[in-house]
Amino acid sequence: MNCKLVTTALILLLGFSRLSLQPITSVISDCDETFNYWEPLNLLVRGFGKQTWEYSPEYSIRSWAFLLPIWGFLYPLNKLVNFDADWNFYVTRGLLGLGSFLLECNLHREIANTLSLKVANLWLIFQLFSPGWFHSSVELLPSSVAMLLYLGSIKYALRYLSRHSTSSFLASLAFNVIAGVVGWPFVLVLSLPLCFHYLCTHRLIVTMRTAFDSAVIIALITAVVFAIDSIFYGKFAPVSWNIFWYNVINADAESGPNIFGVESWSYYLFNMFLNFPLPVLMLSVIGLFHLRLWPLWSSLLLWISVFIAQPHKEERFLYPVYALVTLSASVGFNNLLQLFNRSKSMQRLIKFATISTVVIIGASRITALLVNYSAPLTVYSELHLSNSTSDHTVNVCTGREWYHFPNSFFLPDNHRLRFTASGFDGLLPGDFPEDGSLFSKIRQVPEGMNKKNIFDKGKLWPADNCDYYVDIMIPTDNSKDHYNPHIMPRDWHKLRCAHFIDVEHSKILGRAFYIPSVISDFLQSHFPKYWNKVYGAQKVDYCLFEKTHTSQTV
Structure with missing residues (x-):
C-alpha cells in the first residue's frame, strides 16, 4: 500500500x-442548490433566473460574493466561446471538481x-x-x-x-x-x-x-x-x-x-x-x-x-x-x-x-x-437539442416536479421555466426582473415573498400558455394537477423520456444500491421469497412534452 x-x-x-x-x-440531489445558487448564477451570466425569498433585499441571507469567482470565470468565457448554455453548468462543476x-x-x-x-x-x-x-x-x-x-x-x-x-x-x-x-x-x-x-x-x-x-x-x-x-x-x-x-x-x-x-x-x-x-x-x-x-x-x-x-x-x-x-x-x-x-x-x-x-x-x-x-438532467438537455427558432418567449412548464428542475442553464436563451398548479402548497420561487441593469434586478424587492413558506398564487403560470411540459409518469391528483401525463391533450406529444426510479414501488435497497441484473436475476431465481422482500428497483418514465398544432393523440 x-x-x-x-x-x-x-x-x-x-x-x-x-x-x-x-x-x-x-x-x-437538492433543489436548494438549483434555486438558491444555480439560478442566481444564471442571472449573473445570462440575465435571467428564478428568485427565492432568500435573495430578496428584504432578507438578504444569500451571498453574491459566494458566486462572484465563478461568474468571473464564466462571463468572459461566454463572450469568447459560442456554446450552448448548459456548458456553463458542466464548466462550473469542472471548476469545483478541480x-x-x-x-x-x-x-x-x-x-x-x-x-x-x-x-x-x-x-x-x-x-x-x-x-x-x-x-x-x-x-x-x-x-x-x-x-x-x-x-x-x-x-x-x-x-x-x-x-x-x-x-x-x-x-x-x-x-x-x-x-x-x-x-x-x-x-x-x-x-x-x-x-x-x-x-x-x-x-x-x-x-x-x-x-x-x-x-x-x-x-x-x-x-x-x-x-x-x-x-x-x-x-x-x-x-x-x-x-x-x-x-x-x-x-x-x-x-x-x-x-x-x-x-x-x-x-x-x-x-x-x-x-x-x-x-x-x-x-x-x-x-x-x-x-x-x-x-x-x-x-x-x-x-x-x-x-x-x-x-x-x-x-x-x-x-x-x-x-x-x-x-x-x-x-x-x-x-x-x-x-x-x-x-x-x-x-x-x-x-x-x-x-x-x-x-x-x-x-x-x-x-x-x-x-x-439522472433523468431530469437527461430530459431537460433535450431543450438545447430541439433547435427551437422561435422569436417569442418559450414557456417550459412543470407542476409537481418543480423541485427536480436542474437549472436555467439547461434552457435556451428565449426559454423560461414556469410553474403550473399542483398539490404543492409552499412558497415557490419567483423570477428575477429582466429589465434594467444587473444591480437594479438584484436590488428590486420582489412581490409575494415571505420567510414563512406561505403559498403565493402569483408564482403560478396558466397551463394553457405552456409550450413544453415536464412530468413523471405516475398517477396524478386531478383536483390539483392541471395535466395528467398519461392522458395529455391532443395537441401535446412526447419529445423525450428517460427512466427515473419509482420510489413508491421500489425497495430501499433497490433505490439506494445498484446490483447488476445478472446477480439480481440469479438471486431472484434461487431465493425469490427473500430477495423480493429486500430488493426491487422499479422505473417510470420522466418525460418532456411539446405542444404542437397537430391532431396527434398522445
Missing part, C-alpha cells in the same frame, strides 16, 4: 473522477508527511469510493465549498499538530474563516477545538499575539465579503450574520428552518450509511482513539452533536466533516492492521477484504445514484 506506483494510480483515478466523471454524470482534486492532493501529501504514506493512500481510496463525496464535491452549495475549503484547514491543522507552528495554525483558521464568511457561518465551529488546543499549549503572551493576528484575518475577510454583498444588495448586508439570525436567534414556530420539516436523530445515522461504505464508518470509530489527533476528532464529534440536536436536518449539513470521517477511518484501519504485524498473511487478507468491500459498496451506491436519478 505504500508503493509509489499505487499512489500514482490513485491520484490518476482521483483526477479522472473529479475532473471528468463527476462533472458530467453526478446528479443534483478545486476538490487539488485540495485532496495537497492533504494527501500532508497526511503522508505527518502520518504515513500508507494512511494517505488509504484515505484516497476511502475518498474515491465515498458516495457522499462523489456528488457533494461538485455541488454548487456553501456547505460543499466549505467541505472543500476544510480540506485546506485539515492540512494545516495536521501540520500544526505535528510541528506546533503558529503560522500553520493561522493558515488552518484562515481556510475555515473563508468558508464561514463567504458561505456558511456554522463551519466556524469546526475551528474551536484547534483554538482550544492552541490556548492550552502556548504561553499567554503568544496566545494573545496569535489572537490578534486571527482577529485581523477574520476582520479582513469579513470586511471584503460584507462589502461585496452590500454593493450587490444596495444596502449593508452582513449575509453570514443574517443567516445565523434567521436560523438560530430569530427562529420560531412560524419562521426559521424547522418550518421546512424536522427529523429524528436517526436521520443522520441512516444518511451516513448511504454516503459511506459500512467498513469506513466502523473504522472511523476506531480512528477516534488515535488521541494524537484529538482536536480534529473533537471537531467531528462536536459538529455531529450540534446538528443532531437541531430539529431540521438535511444531508448537506454534514458535508463539511466528510473528510474527517475518511481520515479517521484511514487512521483506524492502519492501526487495526498493525495489530496483525506478526501475521502478514492475515494482514493482507483483512486489507484485501476491507478495501474490496469498500470499493464494491461505494461503486454500487454511486452507480445507483446515476442510474436512478
Whole structure:
C-alpha cells in the first residue's frame, strides 16, 4: 500500500473522477442548490433566473460574493466561446471538481508527511469510493465549498499538530474563516477545538499575539465579503450574520428552518450509511482513539452533536466533516492492521477484504445514484437539442416536479421555466426582473415573498400558455394537477423520456444500491421469497412534452 506506483494510480483515478466523471454524470440531489445558487448564477451570466425569498433585499441571507469567482470565470468565457448554455453548468462543476482534486492532493501529501504514506493512500481510496463525496464535491452549495475549503484547514491543522507552528495554525483558521464568511457561518465551529488546543499549549503572551493576528484575518475577510454583498444588495448586508439570525436567534414556530420539516436523530445515522461504505464508518470509530489527533476528532464529534440536536436536518449539513470521517477511518484501519504485524498473511487478507468491500459498496451506491436519478438532467438537455427558432418567449412548464428542475442553464436563451398548479402548497420561487441593469434586478424587492413558506398564487403560470411540459409518469391528483401525463391533450406529444426510479414501488435497497441484473436475476431465481422482500428497483418514465398544432393523440 505504500508503493509509489499505487499512489500514482490513485491520484490518476482521483483526477479522472473529479475532473471528468463527476462533472458530467453526478446528479443534483437538492433543489436548494438549483434555486438558491444555480439560478442566481444564471442571472449573473445570462440575465435571467428564478428568485427565492432568500435573495430578496428584504432578507438578504444569500451571498453574491459566494458566486462572484465563478461568474468571473464564466462571463468572459461566454463572450469568447459560442456554446450552448448548459456548458456553463458542466464548466462550473469542472471548476469545483478541480478545486476538490487539488485540495485532496495537497492533504494527501500532508497526511503522508505527518502520518504515513500508507494512511494517505488509504484515505484516497476511502475518498474515491465515498458516495457522499462523489456528488457533494461538485455541488454548487456553501456547505460543499466549505467541505472543500476544510480540506485546506485539515492540512494545516495536521501540520500544526505535528510541528506546533503558529503560522500553520493561522493558515488552518484562515481556510475555515473563508468558508464561514463567504458561505456558511456554522463551519466556524469546526475551528474551536484547534483554538482550544492552541490556548492550552502556548504561553499567554503568544496566545494573545496569535489572537490578534486571527482577529485581523477574520476582520479582513469579513470586511471584503460584507462589502461585496452590500454593493450587490444596495444596502449593508452582513449575509453570514443574517443567516445565523434567521436560523438560530430569530427562529420560531412560524419562521426559521424547522418550518421546512424536522427529523429524528436517526436521520443522520441512516444518511451516513448511504454516503459511506459500512467498513469506513466502523473504522472511523476506531480512528477516534488515535488521541494524537484529538482536536480534529473533537471537531467531528462536536459538529455531529450540534446538528443532531437541531430539529431540521438535511444531508448537506454534514458535508463539511466528510473528510474527517475518511481520515479517521484511514487512521483506524492502519492501526487495526498493525495489530496483525506478526501475521502478514492475515494482514493482507483483512486489507484485501476491507478495501474490496469498500470499493464494491461505494461503486454500487454511486452507480445507483446515476442510474436512478439522472433523468431530469437527461430530459431537460433535450431543450438545447430541439433547435427551437422561435422569436417569442418559450414557456417550459412543470407542476409537481418543480423541485427536480436542474437549472436555467439547461434552457435556451428565449426559454423560461414556469410553474403550473399542483398539490404543492409552499412558497415557490419567483423570477428575477429582466429589465434594467444587473444591480437594479438584484436590488428590486420582489412581490409575494415571505420567510414563512406561505403559498403565493402569483408564482403560478396558466397551463394553457405552456409550450413544453415536464412530468413523471405516475398517477396524478386531478383536483390539483392541471395535466395528467398519461392522458395529455391532443395537441401535446412526447419529445423525450428517460427512466427515473419509482420510489413508491421500489425497495430501499433497490433505490439506494445498484446490483447488476445478472446477480439480481440469479438471486431472484434461487431465493425469490427473500430477495423480493429486500430488493426491487422499479422505473417510470420522466418525460418532456411539446405542444404542437397537430391532431396527434398522445
